[in-house]
Amino acid sequence: MFKNIFSKQFALLTYLTRWAVIITPAAVTIGSMVALFLWLLNWAIHFRFAHAWFLYLLPAAGVAIHLLYKWYGKSAERGNNLIIDEIHQPGAGVPKRMAPLILVTTVITHLFGGSAGREGTAVQIGGSVANQFGSWFNLTESDKKIMLTAGVAAGFGAVFGTPLTGTIFALEVIAIGRIQYGALPACLIAGIVGDVTVSAWGIHHTPYHVDIVDTGQTLYNVHLPVSFWLLAKVIVASVIFGLVSMAFAGGVKLVKNYCLKWIRVSWLIPVCGGIAIILLTFILGKPDYLSLGVNAEYPGAVTIVSAFHHAGADAFSWLWKLIYTAITLGTGFKGGEVTPLFYIGSTLGNTLAEWMNAPVSLFAALGFIAVFAGATNTPLACTLMGIELFGGEYALFFAVACFTAYFFSGDNGIYSAQKTAVPKLIADESNYLKRMFSKYKL
Incomplete structure (x- = not known):
């Protein structure tokens, strides 16, 4: 032995x-x-x-x-x-x-x-x-x-x-x-x-800071480690994060397919994409949605870092970044999708926190990882990313956000070669819902 x-x-x-x-x-x-x-x-x-x-x-x-x-x-x-x-x-x-x-x-x-x-x-x-x-x-x-x-x-x-x-x-x-x-x-x-x-090699990464938030609550003189009201807000926000993830993946594909269908000369596709980005920047009057969106081009610019602070993003900063990135990648320019997803998620989290009276920096962090989780179908990795980047104090909320966004982001993601080993909605559950809808004529 x-x-x-x-x-x-x-x-x-x-x-x-x-x-x-x-x-x-x-x-x-x-x-x-x-x-x-x-x-x-x-x-x-x-x-x-x-x-x-x-x-x-x-x-x-x-x-x-x-x-x-x-x-x-x-x-x-x-x-x-x-x-x-x-x-x-x-x-x-x-x-x-x-x-x-x-x-x-x-x-x-x-x-x-x-x-x-x-x-x-x-x-x-x-x-x-x-x-x-x-x-x-x-x-x-x-x-x-x-x-x-x-x-x-x-x-x-x-x-x-x-x-x-x-x-x-x-x-x-x-x-x-x-x-x-x-x-x-x-x-x-x-x-x-x-x-x-x-x-x-002396390369440093951008630090992000989440303010200390009391995530517990007192119920009948008993202190609970988790506030159910805050958790409910996180779940609602995470559903939205998942839907935006799905919109991002669909937006890039939509732009690409539309261009391939209507623009016959292939080299004109990036030309049209570049012109569209220029016109959008001219119309909006600011360059906040160009490039990575990590460094501020001027004081007061909307960036990923600014999204962790009160009033650090406009109400629709996330939507503009989604449109800019869909045009850029869909028309043949190169780079990744993840940092724009960080930008979209953190600015959307900032906006939702303002609307829901929730902690701004925490919701920016949740959006940062949850939109990424939904778009790539990698909720476990994104939960770990939250812990590595923002600390382990809010690991429970990170997990809830990432897995909720994952389930609400649809069946596809930004990687077309990604296969489905286990469907998000198993067949038995899908059939059960169909039977329920049929029974009650919904």
């Missing part, structure tokens, strides 16, 4: 050591590329701040991005969906050109004012580098799946400074309702090493 136990433990130790040796150099490379990307992105955003007229070159930048992918991109243009497909079923692999192409084109998008994010870039860098290292180590097909998943974890954890979130996100995003724990050790190593590497 002792021999058998020792044999299993030794095999486990060998397995962990093997993956640590394989993953560590790949994660260091991914973290270094993400650090370079974040540095270039910060430079591009502040350069545009100093040269506001760069926005008028956005249509030309869109054409340049279109031509780069037409001449050199090939399968790389599928982005995150290609990586998810390769994890489901390895095929032609992730091209080496994906990493430099997405890095350069995302920086171009932000340099000229396009409303996009950075997670897509980091994930594609992670997938491309991981695939290359997998080829060098001559991994089997099953190990390549783990390697690609770990690359996603490294990229995501590195770009946001959330290694645990990156770990679970990489496992959870592949299929709705299922997590493959076999890749957990590799993903955890990758997430931690990628994040540490970015920090070692």
